Amino acid sequence: MSGLVSRRSVGLVLAAALLLPKGPAHAEKAERPSGGPGTVTLPLAEYDRLTERAAHPPKQAVPPPLPAVLSRADVRLKASGTDVRGTLTLEGEVLRSGPTLIPLLKGATVLDARLLGKPLPLVSGDSGLGAVVNGPGPFSIVLEWGTSITQEPGQAAFVLPTPAAGSVRVSLEVPGGAADVRVQPGLVTARTSAGGRTLVEATLDPGSNARFSWSARETTAPVARESRFLSDVKTLLTVGEADLRLAALLDVNVVQGEPSRFLLRLPARFEVTSVSGASLDKTEEAPGQLALLVRDPTRRRHQFLVTLERSNAGGSFAADAEMPSVEGAQRETGEAAIEGLGTLELTATEGDGVRRIDVRETAPALRGLARAALLAAFRYQRKADVVPRLALDVKRYPSAPVLAALAERAVVTTLSTSEGRTLTEVTLTVRNHAQPFLKVGLPEGATLLTAEVAGESVKPVKGDGGTRVPLLRAGFRPDGPYTVSFVYMLPGTPFAKRGDARLAVPRMDVPINVLEWELFLPDRFRVKGFLGQALAASLLPMGRGLGGAYADSVDALTGGEDEVTAMGVEGERESGPRGNGQVMGHVTDPTGAVLPGATVRLSGSGIARFTITDARGDFLIDGVPAGPLQLSVEMTGFGTRTRSFTLREGKAVRVDTALQVAGLAESVVVNAAAPEVARRAAKSPSEQQAQAPSANVFNLQQKVAGVLPVRMDIPRAGASYRFVRPLVIDEETSVSFSYRTR
Numbered sequence: 001m002s003g004l005v006s007r008r009s010v011g012l013v014l015a016a017a018l019l020l021p022k023g024p025a026h027a028e029k030a031e032r033p034s035g036g037p038g039t040v041t042l043p044l045a046e047y048d049r050l051t052e053r054a055a056h057p058p059k060q061a062v063p064p065p066l067p068a069v070l071s072r073a074d075v076r077l078k079a080s081g082t083d084v085r086g087t088l089t090l091e092g093e094v095l096r097s098g099p100t101l102i103p104l105l106k107g108a109t110v111l112d113a114r115l116l117g118k119p120l121p122l123v124s125g126d127s128g129l130g131a132v133v134n135g136p137g138p139f140s141i142v143l144e145w146g147t148s149i150t151q152e153p154g155q156a157a158f159v160l161p162t163p164a165a166g167s168v169r170v171s172l173e174v175p176g177g178a179a180d181v182r183v184q185p186g187l188v189t190a191r192t193s194a195g196g197r198t199l200v201e202a203t204l205d206p207g208s209n210a211r212f213s214w215s216a217r218e219t220t221a222p223v224a225r226e227s228r229f230l231s232d233v234k235t236l237l238t239v240g241e242a243d244l245r246l247a248a249l250l251d252v253n254v255v256q257g258e259p260s261r262f263l264l265r266l267p268a269r270f271e272v273t274s275v276s277g278a279s280l281d282k283t284e285e286a287p288g289q290l291a292l293l294v295r296d297p298t299r300r301r302h303q304f305l306v307t308l309e310r311s312n313a314g315g316s317f318a319a320d321a322e323m324p325s326v327e328g329a330q331r332e333t334g335e336a337a338i339e340g341l342g343t344l345e346l347t348a349t350e351g352d353g354v355r356r357i358d359v360r361e362t363a364p365a366l367r368g369l370a371r372a373a374l375l376a377a378f379r380y381q382r383k384a385d386v387v388p389r390l391a392l393d394v395k396r397y398p399s400a401p402v403l404a405a406l407a408e409r410a411v412v413t414t415l416s417t418s419e420g421r422t423l424t425e426v427t428l429t430v431r432n433h434a435q436p437f438l439k440v441g442l443p444e445g446a447t448l449l450t451a452e453v454a455g456e457s458v459k460p461v462k463g464d465g466g467t468r469v470p471l472l473r474a475g476f477r478p479d480g481p482y483t484v485s486f487v488y489m490l491p492g493t494p495f496a497k498r499g500d501a502r503l504a505v506p507r508m509d510v511p512i513n514v515l516e517w518e519l520f521l522p523d524r525f526r527v528k529g530f531l532g533q534a535l536a537a538s539l540l541p542m543g544r545g546l547g548g549a550y551a552d553s554v555d556a557l558t559g560g561e562d563e564v565t566a567m568g569v570e571g572e573r574e575s576g577p578r579g580n581g582q583v584m585g586h587v588t589d590p591t592g593a594v595l596p597g598a599t600v601r602l603s604g605s606g607i608a609r610f611t612i613t614d615a616r617g618d619f620l621i622d623g624v625p626a627g628p629l630q631l632s633v634e635m636t637g638f639g640t641r642t643r644s645f646t647l648r649e650g651k652a653v654r655v656d657t658a659l660q661v662a663g664l665a666e667s668v669v670v671n672a673a674a675p676e677v678a679r680r681a682a683k684s685p686s687e688q689q690a691q692a693p694s695a696n697v698f699n700l701q702q703k704v705a706g707v708l709p710v711r712m713d714i715p716r717a718g719a720s721y722r723f724v725r726p727l728v729i730d731e732e733t734s735v736s737f738s739y740r741t742r
Contacts, residue, residue, distance in 0.1 A: 064095035068102045068135065073165035073206075079174045084158050085111075085146040090165065094135025103130045104143065107209070108161040111144040128161075157213035164207035172200045174214050180296065181214040227257030231326040233334040234366040239394055240341050243312050246270060247369050248324045250304040255330065258297035264290040265387075267322035270308040277304035289327070316395045323380070323388040332382040337362050339372045342396060346375050349391040354380040405435035405471065405510045408481060410728070412505050412517040413696040415704075418524065420492035422503065425700050427485040430510065432471045439509040441466040441732070443490055446506075451486040460486070466509075487703070495525065498740035502532075505733040512728040517735075520697045523717040525739045532735035534723035538597070538612075579625030582652040587617045587633055590660060598635040598659070604628060626650075633657045691719040 042050075070092040077086030094100045106128030113120040113131065120141060123130045133139050149156050162168050174181055179198040181188065185208060190201040204210045230253045238245040252262060266272070266288055275283050279302045281295035292304055306324065323336055337359065340346055350356055359374040367374070380388045407428040414424045430438070440460075442448060451460050451469050460469045469486060488506075495501070505517060517534055521527060530536065587598045594617030602609040605627050613619045626649040634640040638659035647653055697720060725733050 067096045067100045068092060068094045068133070070102070070104075070163060070165040071167075073163045073168045075160070075168065075170040077160070077170065077172045079149060079156070079158070079172065081149075081175070083146060083148045084172075085144070088143040088145055088163065090141045090143065090163060091138070092165070093138045094133050096135055098134065099132050100135050101130050101132055102139075102141075103127045103164070104141065105129050105145075105161045105163055108145055109147055111146055113144075114142045115139060152213075155213050155215050157211060160204075160210045160212065162204045162206060162208055162210050166206065168204040168206050170202045170204055170210075172202070172212060174198050174200070176214065179214040181212065184211050184213075186210050227259040227328075228255040228330050229253060229259060229262075229328075230255060231329040231332045233324060233326065233332065234363055234369075235323050235334065235336045236366060236369045237321055237336065237338045237390075238341065238371075239338065239344065239346065239392070240312070244270075244310045244319070244321070246308040246310075246321075246324070248306045248308070249365055249369070250302075250306065250324075250326060252302045252304075252326060252329075254300045254302070260294055260297040262292045262294075262302070263327040264292060264304075264306065265325050265327055266290055266308065267310075267324060270310045272306065273309050274307045275304065277302065280304060318391070318393045321390045321392055323390075325382055325387065329382075333380070334382065334388065335362055335366055335377065335379050336388070336390065337366050337370065337374045337377045338390075338392075339370050340375055340394075341372060344397065345395040347393040348376045348378075349393075350378055351389040351391070352386055353383055354378050354388050354390065403433070403511065405430060405432045405438070407431075407508070407510045407512040408514075410505075410508075410512045410515040411696065412515065413520070413694075413700050414503060414505075414517070415520045415697065415700055416492075416503070416522070418495055418522055420494040422490045422492050423487065423700065423704065424490070424505070425485065425487045425696070425703075426505070426508075427483055428508070428510070428512070429481050430471065430484050431481045435471055435510070437468040437470050438484060439463075439466045439468055440486065441507040442488055443504065443506060446488045446490045449487045449489060451484075453484050454482040466507075487700075495739065495741070498738075500736060500738050502734060502736040504735075507730055507732045508728075509730050511730075513726070515725045515728045515733060517723040517725070517733065518694055518696060519721045519723070519735070520693055520718050521721070521739075523719060524742055526742050527721070527737045527739045529738045530721065530723075530735055531737070532723075533731075533733050534725045534735050537722040537724045579623060580650050581624040581626060581647045583621045583624050583629070583631065583647065583655065584652065585619055585631075585633075585655040585657060587613050587619070587635075587656075588658050589638065590658060592658075595635055595638070595659060598633055598638075601632045601634075603630050603632070631655050631657075633659060635659060638662055691721070693718065693720045 070090055072091045074089045074091075075086060077084050088105075090104060092102070094102070101123060104122070108129065110122065110129060113122050115131070115133065120131050123132060131141060133141075147158055147160075149158050156174075160170070170183075170186075172181065174197065176198055177193050177196050179193075179200075181191070181198060181200040183200075183202045183204070186202050186204040188200055188202045190199075192199050198214075202210075232251040232253075234249040234251075236247045238247075246267065248264075250264070268288075272285060272290060275290070275292070277292070277294075279294045279296055279299055281293045283293065284291040290306065292302075294302055308324075312319075323334060325332055325334075335357075336354070338346060338348055355378065357377050357379050359377040361379075362374065362377045378390065382388055407430050409429045411427045412424060414422055416422045428438075440448075448460055448467055451458050453470065454472060458470050460467050462468070469484060471484065472482060503519060505515065515534070516537070583602055585600070587595045587600070589595055594613075594615075596613055596615045596617055598613045598617070598619075600611050600613065600619045600621070602611075602621050602624065604625075607625060609621050609624070611619050611621055624647055626647050628644065628646050630642060630644045632640060632642045639662050641657050641659055643655055643657070645653060645655070701716070723735060
């Protein structure tokens with residue numbers, strides 16, 4: 001190939017040169033060998049250079065995508081009465097070498113152009129004005145621009161051609177102390193007023209014409225146009241301990257004109273504490289009135305919230321309360337509501353044009369301002385030169401302490417094992433008014449397993465003085481009584497063969513009306529001698545709803561689902577029809593001593609009644625129908641005595657009974673030593689039923705099996721001992737007893 005030679009050809013030429021005979025002529029100058037036709041002979045270094053260049057050709061420069069860019073435009077303008085002038089500073093960079101045409105503005109009147117302080121010629125074309133700048137390199141072009149202001153009714157405007165720069169910021173100064181300058185498209189970022197002029201800073205959309213406008217009433221002939229508006233005033237009057245507070249919600253609807261201020265007439269002796277509103281610019285207060293200045297008079301609706309306050313001597317007082325009103329309103333309507341803080345009696349007498357309404361008819365916005373229950377509400381439509389007013393007569397009473405929470409009933413179930421471990425479930429029926437939590441003082445070493453409030457699980461927290469179980473606040477979800485329950489476990493001390501034991505119900509910081517406690521002990525223990533704050537359920541009166549576990553045993557005896565009727569200190573179960581007669585009596589032993597706790601049964605045609613004697617040995621059965629009856633009285637250790645009689649309609653019969661001691665062979669053997677029980681008498685059906693566990697025990701046993709997070713061997717066989725304690729107030733309830741292993 002022409003122009004190229006291989007390494008082999010070069011080698012042959014060099015070899016031929018070495019074989020030539022050396023002589024004087026050759027020593028002076030070696031003859032360059034010549035190749036064949038179409039070959040070029042090069043030095044080796046030149047050949048290597050050409051080979052390296054062919055393998056790594058030089059990279060060609062990539063041209064920029066654009067000849068030049070405008071990165072930023074800062075515009076400073078100043079408007080006068082007829083025109084607006086200013087400077088446009090355009091900053092950017094030329095990306096190509098040599099002269100480059102840069103488009104600047106389109107449809108603009110440029111007064112002068114400079115580049116680096118020197119005059120810059122401009123080129124006019126289809127794309128607008130442009131400038132030729134040598135590159136590459138940054139540039140900064142300053143243009144002087146001006147245009148005339150277009151005068152429109154009530155406002156002045158001009159159009160600014162926006163350069164196609166990355167960001168365009170404008171600073172505009174217009175005449176007027178509070179000119180409402182607007183720009184479209186664009187965004188006003190700052191607005192200040194000083195010296196009768198307004199300075200506005202804005203950001204524009206690049207490449208699109210921006211229209212600036214502002215109110216210019218001083219440049220146009222004033223147009224006489226009356227402002228008309230309607231007002232609605234909703235007033236909340238709060239009667240405090242030592243002051244009267246008034247909150248007025250003003251709603252103004254403009255029908256005609258563009259009013260920039262509204263005058264609010266204030267009630268006498270009230271002071272303004274706060275004013276707010278979305279369109280409110282500032283306020284000016286004068287005696288008896290408050291001026292509300294708005295920042296946008298073109299709005300058709302304005303809302304303001306004004307609060308006022310007036311001191312009061314406290315206690316009972318009488319006062320006239322005027323309603324605030326907007327002066328100049330074409331029509332004004334209003335509502336007024338009154339709330340009171342503390343214990344007071346309020347009498348409000350309406351004035352002219354004011355009529356009383358139900359508090360449920362008030363507007364939701366007015367009810368939303370109230371913090372307490374509304375005591376009275378009124379509605380009015382203000383007449384000309386008539387101020388709506390209310391005459392208040394307040395009688396305040398001293399505050400009395402009230403219970404924050406109350407437990408109507410507490411049902412406690414305790415299961416005990418032979419190892420001394422106890423599992424206790426406490427269920428309270430609570431009425432809560434203001435207490436946030438229930439504080440429980442668990443015994444030392446006790447572990448709280450679960451807690452529920454109104455059927456939902458809650459997480460108690462530990463605090464000073466005990467464990468806190470959260471309660472439902474008044475007004476949330478159930479507003480009546482609801483249940484609060486918790487289960488805890490206490491390790492305790494293992495039982496010995498015989499000894500004394502003590503069990504307790506933890507203290508709770510809510511008053512408990514009635515506490516019912518069922519203690520379930522294993523069948524292998526024989527217990528006696530119960531002492532403590534709680535009493536045996538069989539010894540207490542059986543009022544309505546107080547039967548508890550003892551009432552369960554009565555149900556078994558009578559076989560009915562009847563209710564327990566309160567009759568002094570003795571209880572009664574009844575079935576069958578009721579009448580208007582009474583059966584009463586007195587039960588004694590052969591010596592004349594009274595027998596409390598004796599069982600009295602009354603039966604007849606279709607009726608069955610049951611009661612026990614009180615501490616004086618008396619009993620009373622009320623509501624007995626007329627007819628033949630049979631009265632049976634019995635008591636452990638004594639014989640049973642039965643008497644028959646006839647009760648007349650509406651009459652009362654007294655049946656006094658003396659019970660004889662049962663035969664000695666039935667239960668007791670007497671010897672010279674101290675008396676002892678020869679044999680344990682079999683339990684009567686009533687005693688067996690009284691010690692039978694209730695459904696609460698079975699439910700707690702089932703929880704241990706599959707619900708509670710604890711492993712505990714609860715005995716299935718055992719006896720229940722039931723106790724009742726009325727009115728427990730933040731204190732522990734305990735019982736102690738003696739036991740021995742059977």
